[in-house]
Amino acid sequence: SQTIHQWPATLVQPVGSPLSLECTVEGTSNPNLYWYRQAAGRGLQLLFYSVGIGQISSEVPQNLSASRPQDRQFILSSKKLLLSDSGFYLCAWSPNTEAFFGQGTRLTVV
Amino acid sequence: GQQLNQSPQSMFIQEGEDVSMNCTSSSIFNTWLWYKQDPGEGPVLLIALYKAGELTSNGRLTAQFGITRKDSFLNISASIPSDVGIYFCAGQLAASKLTFGTGTRLQVTL
Numbered sequence: 001s002q003t004i005h006q007w008p009a010t011l012v013q014p015v016g017s018p019l020s021l022e023c024t025v026e027g028t029s030n031p032n033l034y035w036y037r038q039a040a041g042r043g044l045q046l047l048f049y050s051v052g053i054g055q056i057s058s059e060v061p062q063n064l065s066a067s068r069p070q071d072r073q074f075i076l077s078s079k080k081l082l083l084s085d086s087g088f089y090l091c092a093w094s095p096n097t098e099a100f101f102g103q104g105t106r107l108t109v110v
Numbered sequence: 111g112q113q114l115n116q117s118p119q120s121m122f123i124q125e126g127e128d129v130s131m132n133c134t135s136s137s138i139f140n141t142w143l144w145y146k147q148d149p150g151e152g153p154v155l156l157i158a159l160y161k162a163g164e165l166t167s168n169g170r171l172t173a174q175f176g177i178t179r180k181d182s183f184l185n186i187s188a189s190i191p192s193d194v195g196i197y198f199c200a201g202q203l204a205a206s207k208l209t210f211g212t213g214t215r216l217q218v219t220l
Binding site: 006034036041042043044046049088090092094097098099100101102103104106 | 141143145150151152153154155158160198200202207208209210211212213215
């Protein structure tokens with residue numbers, strides 16, 4: 001069966017520091033991969049999605065970037081975090097239509 | 111990015127009551143999905159709808175794909191305390207891109 005792993009679960013980072021969140025999927029090949037952000041009490045905002053290795057589509061201009069160095073690995077990065085980057089970050093994978101989510105990373109920028 | 115409008119934004123109901131929530135869009139979708147999110151966790155898929163007019167059940171949950179392809183509703187019958195959470199609809203037109211609704215927060219009192 002397919003599983004998705006996302007880490008870390010929580011992260012507190014100072015303003016201006018770099019960020020790297022990692023997501024991996026097991027039990028499938030060539031999945032669509034997504035990064036979403038959820039502000040407190042709000043809906044899910046699509047940040048990036050990828051349909052294959054090295055293919056990244058960005059939905060919202062910001063100081064975040066994403067990379068897909070391997071088929072089942074999706075990384076969310078930032079060179080310098082802003083206070084506004086705080087939120088709940090969710091990775092998801094999809095075989096075609098339904099999306100399945102990881103447990104999320106709670107990022108607090110201080 | 112585009113978001114779907116969900117209503118109501120929040121609901122307070124008593125245990126045993128039925129619940130109805132809906133999702134509307136200005137654009138058509140080929141797939142509608144409904145998710146539930148517990149605090150601090152990733153959303154979990156409840157029901158997937160693939161065809162206009164389709165009515166699908168999953169236990170006490172029933173969802174329908176609107177005939178215009180621009181809306182969907184979710185009903186929960188005989189609510190129980192573990193139904194508490196945030197319910198999200200999601201629509202998909204083209205393969206790979208999933209757009210989420212703004213969420214309905216459900217509270218169940220005993």
